[in-house]
Amino acid sequence: MKKKALALLLATAMTMAAAGCGNDSGTGSASGSPEGSVQDGAQDSTEDSSEGQEAGSEGSSQESEEPAYDFGGRTVRIGSYYDMTPNPEKSIFEKAFAERIDYVEQNYNCNIEFVVVGDDYVGSYITSVLSGDPVCDVGYVLSYKLLPSLIEGGIAQPISDLGVIDFSAPWYDAGAVESGTYKGKQYAIGQRGAGVQYGIFWNKTLFDRYGLPDLYELYENGEWNWEKFKEIALAGNQDTDGDGEYDVHGFNWRENLIWSFMSSNGANAVTKTDAGVELSLETPEAMEALEFYADFMQNVPQLSGWQSQIWDFRDGNSCMCYEAWWISGNYLAEMEDEWGFVPFPMGPSGKEYVSYGKEASPFMMLNGIEKPEEVAQIMDLIFQIFDDEEEWEEAILAAFEANATDSTAVDICLELSQKNKISPLMGFSDLDKMVNEMMNSLGNGEQTPQTALEANRSALEAEIADIQNHDYSADMQEQMDKYLNPEEEEAGE
Known part of the structure; x- marks a missing residue:
């Protein structure tokens, strides 16, 4: 985007921020958060990037015309090692995400539940899938834990096979999406945010x-x-x-x-x-x-x-x-x-x-869940927290501006935000x-x-x-045994 357009968007973003809740600036987007208090890059990489000041809710995409859906009261469980429920007081992105979830729940007859699955979230995913009862439908994951082991081990399912999601849509983070691509299929989605590595x-x-x-x-x-x-x-x-x-x-x-x-x-x-x-x-x-x-x-x-x-x-x-x-x-x-x-x-x-x-922190979908096409559709709907590319850039600019000391850094961060290169x-x-x-x-x-x-x-x-030629299924069974029998693992050490 040319500099004049960027300047206009920045001015808009600053106005939005001033209209909100003062100087509160949260960390991380709703779609990803660092594992631990400090992390380098994820979808930020998530890695601890502040998301800017509060803004009004007018940018939420619930005001745009959308197809009618009825998911029959389906509950989509989103799992992580911590509670990922968006906090409207934390950032412009979490505020918009919370409002969007509320809109989708009310209008499309579904529910979103954020589930804490424990510190060893990977072990929880593996054990529950292999036991035939997935602990959640969608799970937070670091890209290097997803690829290749959870993919080859049959824990993550290929989202692209469902034919529901357009991964090039403006609400998806390009780096997170690429980090979940393996053998020609897509296994991860990440919500776009103000992240630069x-x-x-x-x-x-x-x-x-x-x-x-x-x-x-x-x-x-x-x-x-x-x-x-x-x-x-x-x-x-x-x-x-x-x-x-x-x-x-x-x-x-x-x-x-x-x-x-x-x-x-x-x-x-x-x-x-x-x-x-x-x-x-x-x-x-x-x-x-x-x-x-x-x-x-x-x-x-x-x-x-x-x-x-x-x-x-x-x-x-x-x-x-x-x-x-x-x-x-x-x-x-x-x-x-x-x-x-x-x-x-x-x-x-x-x-x-x-x-x-070095990593991204997207979401994966667990194998063995019921009606995975519906889950993918619901995730796609709740990710649409802003109407169009311009509103996404306004929000992202506001978030970058909250921490940058000059407008050139803001421009550069905006340019880089969809050019994060995650190595496998x-x-x-x-x-x-x-x-x-x-x-x-x-x-x-x-x-x-x-x-x-x-x-x-x-x-x-x-x-x-x-x-x-690696036997990833055997790895999954071994991790399941460790998860179910931690005392034996500690004794062996």
């Missing part, structure tokens, strides 16, 4: 102080690329007291850096196929990413850590920070310096700016471990991309073959 936060105060180029200008001129990123990361290192050590770092990060290099260059470690997944580490795009990552890690001094790197950026000790958007509301509200947000820089083979995410790698745990160990060897200089691939090729290919 990884990007680069930059300290505008430090950039001005040390004469570093404006990242917004680089982005808008199409010059925000890997080389410029490396150049600024080096130039930002400052020894302010002359003791021979950097007091301010040009760049810091916590995890998943290699995967943003990959996704920003149109690459991935594995690629989905109709048969499952195949290795794609040796494509030209992947090799470019691996080589630049190895060079960057070995030649750019940087801070890394867990939460400490976020605090270092917040406290003005780093010029740039690689993180997911959710920290804007959770950590940066207390930041004294001015900050901005840009996408991860584009690689030489990249076609557009994207946002890598984490779902294949043994392969994921093997690949990440190889990435570590590149980062510390133990191996080059070429020698690492040569040394690991046969093991990687064997792991792919094992994935294709």
Whole structure:
């Protein structure tokens, strides 16, 4: 969308927010929430992204003309490890979702029940489906727990086979939908929200102080690329007291850096196929990413850590920070310096700016439920909390504006919100471990991309073959036994 249109939408969103319940800003959308208090990306990735201030209910889609439905009093049970009942006081999205549910219940003769299935929600899904009595109809799930095990194990059913849902509709989150695609079928749905995964936060105060180029200008001129990123990361290192050590770092990060290099260059470690997944580490795009990552890690001094790197950026000790958007509301509200947000820089083979995410948090439908077509139809109806694309963008802009410090960051977040790239790698745990160990060897200089691939090729290919022949049904039975007999599991440990 052009900038004038964005500005108009932002003004509308701010007016909506002002008309609501003051300064309340909730976290997460109704369709997904992080597992634990802090998470990187899900449908936000959900990952703890604040959803903005309250707005009026006029945007709810109940005012549009819709076909008449009568579901005969059907109750759809939506399960999770926590109570996902939308709280109208929390955010514009939850308010609209609560109103939409009420409308659908009253007009289409159905009921929505939110069910807490326990902390081990995956074990609950598996056990109940294998026992012939699904604990819920629809269940929250992290994408790497869904794909491939719950799909191959027969716990999740292919929603696309029902022929009910248009997954390209504006109320569906593109990243969440893609995260649930496997062997040509769709197994997950996620409601669209104000979610952006990884990007680069930059300290505008430090950039001005040390004469570093404006990242917004680089982005808008199409010059925000890997080389410029490396150049600024080096130039930002400052020894302010002359003791021979950097007091301010040009760049810091916590995890998943290699995967943003990959996704920003149109690459991935594995690629989905109709048969499952195949290795794609040796494509030209992947090799470019691996080589630049190895060079960057070995030649750019940087801070890394867990939460400490976020605090270092917040406290003005780093010029740039690689993180997911959710920290804007959770950590940066207390930041004294001015900050901005840009996408991860584009690689030489990249076609557009994207946002890598390690996971999404969509909904799956359990196998064995009654009349699954009705369940899919009801879920589709309650997801339609706004009338059209424009109203969705108004709400999303309002949510981003609640945490952003400038309008350019809002524009960028809106652009990225449907360009979250979720890798399927984490779902294949043994392969994921093997690949990440190889990435570590590149980062510390133990191996080059070429020698690492040569040394690991046969093991990687064997792991792919094992994935294709793996007995997931046996895995499901094993998890069911652990769920039903936790004492035996603890004794075995």
